[in-house]
Amino acid sequence: MSAQNINISYSSPTQLILLRFLRHRAAVASVLVLVALGLVALAAPLVEAFLNVDSNEVDLLNIFAAPSASNPLGTDELGRDELVRLLYGGRVSLVAGLATALISALIGTVIGLLAGYYGGLLDRLLMRLTDSVIALPLLPLLIVLAAVDLSKLGLPPDLATSPEISLYRIVVIISLVGWTTVARLVRGAALTLRERDFVLAARSLGASGPRIMLRHILPNAISPIIVATTLSVGNIILLESVLSFLGLGIQPPFASWGNMLTVAQEKIYEAPMLAIYPGLLIFATVIAFNFLGDGLQDAHDPRAHDR
């Protein structure tokens, strides 16, 4: 592989991966879409100021307004500007999705490293746990988890039902089930990496297990972690949106694409467009993350390139 590289060009492995990634046009387009989505969501207060509207201001004389200069996408069932609501909803959906994906990746990495490096009984136990979580009917269980009364777990009642808690709760419960893909891939990588000479060298120099895992195995297993995390973001956003849609995820007054659709469904005859925008945004975000993951996977897997 390396001899061949020298003959063709002097690209480093990272450059090769980048080159392969850039050839995956759908993945590159996805990056652009995601960056654009992220930027406009970030700019929500600016858009709000520019349009001179308030995302939380209820105007019952101006509900379901048609698109106009001050309300580019019209207004919702309470007369709030739809565009600005979509942007704020995007912030919540994207942040919740990314935070969940990162926490899931962290859990998965720890479990995968432990199972792959130590092997034996620990490996068998952790992998059976992983298989069992994969095997479960996730959505019904997430619905029960979302319905759990936190005050029964000792949280003060007013805090337990606050909208802020709903944000953290959804991140936590989806993380509880979202780590399995990363765990499996990291375990696979750790299994092969622990047999390598540099790990043997580190061990013979007296490095401890945790140190070998963190300093020697983890850096070499980073690409499967990135691929698996990217691929899981799409799924996580879908789960978040369906739970919020069912009224069990992110609670109003926080707008999220999922809970915006709950109201839109009830008002589907009066304002069908309100049901289309949030869904399209979820769809676009999820498909972009999936293409991005696809592109990263191809870029890291030289075998996929016998085209």
Added chain:
Amino acid sequence: MTRYVVGRLFESVLVLALMSFVIYALIALMPGDPIDIMVQSNPDLTPEDAARLKALYGLDKPIFERYWNWLTAAAERDFGYSRIHSRPVLEVMGPRLANTGLLMGLALVLSLAIALPVGIYSALRPYSASDYAINFLALAGISVPVFWLALMLIVIFAVTLNWLPAGGMETIGSEAQGFTWMLDRARYLVLPVIALSVASIGGLTRYVRAAMMEVMRQDYIRTARAKGASRARVVLLHALRNAMISVVTILALSFGTLFSGALVTEAMFSYLGMGKLIYDSIIGNDYNMALVSLMFATALVLASNLLADLCYVWLDPRVHY
């Protein structure tokens, strides 16, 4: 082989037992309890009465003891009454299971009927324009939120075009019998089956494509070609049979995902299946119903996973345990 089967069986039972406790504990953590609900609907009950009732039904006992009591009652086929339906939970669940079975079965048949030919077509022309187009569509299929797809289907085909009903099981008050009745039910099934199938068509197409491409690289395919077997024979007999091993396995493994999709679909179309039963009983604080239907769904999914593993061993003579 026997040892493997027994081992897996034992393991599945163990996971189920563990999950049944987890589910029991989670249901116990849902807001309120049956007596709280009685107090709400009957203002004559004093707090002392409520406390006495809770003691009478053992609701003040620790969770392990309550679980054990539930388990011993369940062993004698006493699963309690549904609060919403006012009937024994097993009686409520029976027809729901059949409905969900019908919905999921049809979705599975539709998914296979589309994903198999499309996936094979795609695998035989890797990196062609049509392969890219198929991959794009398949990825779009797994990326679309099921509830939104259902909403759009309702808006287009039920509200705007008025071709199909927006939800329900059959025309209410219809006295139709025999064939007309079946036709009527079929009309109510079209949109839910489509909504449920889109994601699995996407996922399955990608999987069939990957499995076929993997198989087509094998030496025995080259041998078959070299000895002069026709292309159709090579693809359908030599390649497909081997690719099907992993496809069958993934089908059984994706049962849990399909069930999650069925829950959303049933809730969207008011389709009276297991998924809607679970959702309604959790939302409506129907503790007994939620408990039993969730455990049953979990058991079904675990059984299908066990089946997947056994299928794999049975179908692939190269795998030995």
